[in-house]
Amino acid sequence: MRLLYEENIADIAIGAAVLGTGGGGNPYTGYLTGREAIRKYGPVKLCSLDEMDDDDLVIPTAGMGAPTVSNEKLPNGIDIINSLKTLEKYLGKEVKATMSIEVGGGNSTTPIQVAAELGIPLVDCDGMGRAYPELQMVTHSMYGISATPMTIADERGNILILETISNKWTEVIGRSITIDMGGRGMIALYAATVGQLKEAAIIGSMTLAENIGRTVRLARQQEENPVEAVRKAVNGFTIFEGKIADVNRKTTTGFARGNLHISGFGQFNHQELVINFQNEFLVASIDGKFVATTPDLISVLDLETGEPITTEVLRYGMRVAVLAYSCDKKWQTPAGIELVGPRYFGYDVDYVPVEETYGG
Amino acid sequence: MRLLYEENIADIAIGAAVLGTGGGGNPYTGYLTGREAIRKYGPVKLCSLDEMDDDDLVIPTAGMGAPTVSNEKLPNGIDIINSLKTLEKYLGKEVKATMSIEVGGGNSTTPIQVAAELGIPLVDCDGMGRAYPELQMVTHSMYGISATPMTIADERGNILILETISNKWTEVIGRSITIDMGGRGMIALYAATVGQLKEAAIIGSMTLAENIGRTVRLARQQEENPVEAVRKAVNGFTIFEGKIADVNRKTTTGFARGNLHISGFGQFNHQELVINFQNEFLVASIDGKFVATTPDLISVLDLETGEPITTEVLRYGMRVAVLAYSCDKKWQTPAGIELVGPRYFGYDVDYVPVEETYGG
Numbered sequence: 001m002r003l004l005y006e007e008n009i010a011d012i013a014i015g016a017a018v019l020g021t022g023g024g025g026n027p028y029t030g031y032l033t034g035r036e037a038i039r040k041y042g043p044v045k046l047c048s049l050d051e052m053d054d055d056d057l058v059i060p061t062a063g064m065g066a067p068t069v070s071n072e073k074l075p076n077g078i079d080i081i082n083s084l085k086t087l088e089k090y091l092g093k094e095v096k097a098t099m100s101i102e103v104g105g106g107n108s109t110t111p112i113q114v115a116a117e118l119g120i121p122l123v124d125c126d127g128m129g130r131a132y133p134e135l136q137m138v139t140h141s142m143y144g145i146s147a148t149p150m151t152i153a154d155e156r157g158n159i160l161i162l163e164t165i166s167n168k169w170t171e172v173i174g175r176s177i178t179i180d181m182g183g184r185g186m187i188a189l190y191a192a193t194v195g196q197l198k199e200a201a202i203i204g205s206m207t208l209a210e211n212i213g214r215t216v217r218l219a220r221q222q223e224e225n226p227v228e229a230v231r232k233a234v235n236g237f238t239i240f241e242g243k244i245a246d247v248n249r250k251t252t253t254g255f256a257r258g259n260l261h262i263s264g265f266g267q268f269n270h271q272e273l274v275i276n277f278q279n280e281f282l283v284a285s286i287d288g289k290f291v292a293t294t295p296d297l298i299s300v301l302d303l304e305t306g307e308p309i310t311t312e313v314l315r316y317g318m319r320v321a322v323l324a325y326s327c328d329k330k331w332q333t334p335a336g337i338e339l340v341g342p343r344y345f346g347y348d349v350d351y352v353p354v355e356e357t358y359g360g
Numbered sequence: 361m362r363l364l365y366e367e368n369i370a371d372i373a374i375g376a377a378v379l380g381t382g383g384g385g386n387p388y389t390g391y392l393t394g395r396e397a398i399r400k401y402g403p404v405k406l407c408s409l410d411e412m413d414d415d416d417l418v419i420p421t422a423g424m425g426a427p428t429v430s431n432e433k434l435p436n437g438i439d440i441i442n443s444l445k446t447l448e449k450y451l452g453k454e455v456k457a458t459m460s461i462e463v464g465g466g467n468s469t470t471p472i473q474v475a476a477e478l479g480i481p482l483v484d485c486d487g488m489g490r491a492y493p494e495l496q497m498v499t500h501s502m503y504g505i506s507a508t509p510m511t512i513a514d515e516r517g518n519i520l521i522l523e524t525i526s527n528k529w530t531e532v533i534g535r536s537i538t539i540d541m542g543g544r545g546m547i548a549l550y551a552a553t554v555g556q557l558k559e560a561a562i563i564g565s566m567t568l569a570e571n572i573g574r575t576v577r578l579a580r581q582q583e584e585n586p587v588e589a590v591r592k593a594v595n596g597f598t599i600f601e602g603k604i605a606d607v608n609r610k611t612t613t614g615f616a617r618g619n620l621h622i623s624g625f626g627q628f629n630h631q632e633l634v635i636n637f638q639n640e641f642l643v644a645s646i647d648g649k650f651v652a653t654t655p656d657l658i659s660v661l662d663l664e665t666g667e668p669i670t671t672e673v674l675r676y677g678m679r680v681a682v683l684a685y686s687c688d689k690k691w692q693t694p695a696g697i698e699l700v701g702p703r704y705f706g707y708d709v710d711y712v713p714v715e716e717t718y719g720g
Contacts, residue, residue, distance in 0.1 A: 176536040
């Protein structure tokens with residue numbers, strides 16, 4: 001167990017936004033959310049699963065919606081507490097801790113706010129090791145943990161409890177509700193015991209996010225190359241450098257969907273990289289050839305500062321580096337590929353681990 | 361208190377479909393639902409509010425969706441029981457009776473099924489005295505009774521509990537959920553005590569529906585004019601007779617929306633009547649002039665048999681009579697007109713009671 005103070009939150013938000021692969025929430029608004037909660041309620045206990053009892057109930061807390069909306073329609077802080085407390089009451093069992101369901105600039109700091117306000121620990125794990133656009137895309141789904149009962153609340157006071165027959169159904173119905181709520185709702189879901197999480201969750205992701213964030217900060221302080229520092233921290237590959245030439249982005253069916261064109265420079269001169277996204281960066285191709293795909297991670301970083309650039313802030317003219325790196329091994333199984341592989345998203349290509357493409 | 365037997369159900373379904381003004385469910389599938397439940401579980405007790413205790417909890421049960429869908433995607437009977445039992449458990453209070461939230465061929469027989477299966481009485485009242493397309497359009501809304509907590513279930517086993525800040529929000533979010541469920545969900549909502557209902561509900565609507573249905577049946581048996589018999593029973597006006605010349609119907613945003621053109625014959629020769637509908641018939645105009653509007657009732661009847669024709673079965677060539685008649689007085693108040701008047705639905709016309717137009 002260790003305590004997370006105000007100064008840890010900035011590192012976590014930045015590192016989580018790197019791993020968020022374009023989604024998972026904006027790191028700046030996420031940072032503010034976490035910081036304000038810690039200023040008001042004091043530091044948050046970050047625990048490992050091993051430090052808790054196997055029977056302890058953990059309920060993840062998160063925002064659900066399109067990043068384009070979430071960055072302008074901020075939660076009011078009451079919504080997520082309403083969501084968690086309603087689910088706890090519905091389950092009739094005391095919640096002992098919260099956690100991130102995905103790693104992201106917002107979805108790693110939302111549970112920090114909840115933990116601070118309710119005085120419960122945050123568990124150092126999540127359900128993706130990155131961010132994905134749809135609710136069923138968590139390792140929990142591969143271990144038989146139900147997304148429901150799930151609660152979804154808005155800032156006005158509307159709240160729903162969902163009980164669905166599959167985690168995919170949770171996504172379908174939950175997504176429509178976020179649209180009615182204005183494009184974003186605050187959710188509590190995937191209630192599980194510590195014992196279940198030891199098997200199903202991705203371990204240590206808060207600490208990993210914090211380490212990546214610290215790396216960016218220190219590299220800048222020491223005037224080192226922050227992109228290269230991140231690349232080393234994630235054990236990845238710099239697959240492209242260039243200038244954003246075009247962004248096609250549409251907020252539709254509850255997601256920010258679109259693509260991003262980058263004109264290469266330096267060693268990538270005269271090449272074009274295209275990234276397709278649905279909240280998160282899903283597939284990258286250079287001159288028409290796929291070079292990295294989900295479930296591997298694709299991050300777009302500001303070339304000078306190493307700051308991760310999320311889907312909703314991409315714009316023409318930004319000078320960026322694109323990193324690609326390996327996902328958690330759980331995603332490389334047949335069940336993982338079925339859940340989040342490129343074909344699920346409609347791309348007619350087999351998953352080739354990025355190490356095979358670039359590690360040679 | 362009296363018992364409803366198999367033979368009462370056909371009359372109720374037909375009469376309710378007259379009052380359903382095009383919506384509220386198909387009377388034939390509604391009849392089958394009610395009949396099968398009574399065959400299996402025995403007759404249903406129909407009670408007046410006065411025969412119950414003021415503290416007794418009553419939960420209405422209904423289908424929510426587009427008639428075009430509901431007539432093909434039939435409930436499996438488990439869904440509506442799941443909805444009511446889940447709401448009862450959530451409220452933590454025993455349900456003593458169910459009722460119709462609206463009068464309609466399906467929504468008057470769904471609570472008969474529930475009452476039969478659960479062995480609870482059906483209360484002789486509803487929240488509209490007719491059918492309306494949207495959830496908040498009940499007299500309950502004018503008396504401060506909340507639609508939520510509401511449950512909505514589908515035939516697969518998905519179920520949601522809604523808690524919203526207004527009855528209009530219940531409609532907005534609930535409608536999206538019906539769309540995800542395939543265009544129809546089975547709901548329990550507007551939980552209220554008998555004491556509340558004595559003030560807020562429209563009294564005697566099951567009996568009224570049955571009387572109208574019986575009138576149609578007897579007129580046919582006695583070879584009288586069934587349209588004229590219905591007109592007398594509802595104390596209304598035959599505003600048109602003719603042949604359906606065109607039906608524009610689209611199932612969109614969870615509703616069956618469209619309009620209906622009727623070419624007049626007999627005394628209406630060379631005239632055209634147009635009815636606009638959103639699940640229910642909302643406004644009727646002859647040669648471009650409004651002659652009847654919501655909240656007054658507009659019913660389309662088969663000219664020969666007096667059978668009510670619901671939105672989803674309208675088709676070219678049908679020979680029909682159109683009746684218009686007065687709504688319950690509760691709807692003629694400023695609050696009622698705000699909730700269900702023609703301007704709510706986007707028609708730029710003031711409500712003129714049909715008696716003023718035709719009663720002179």
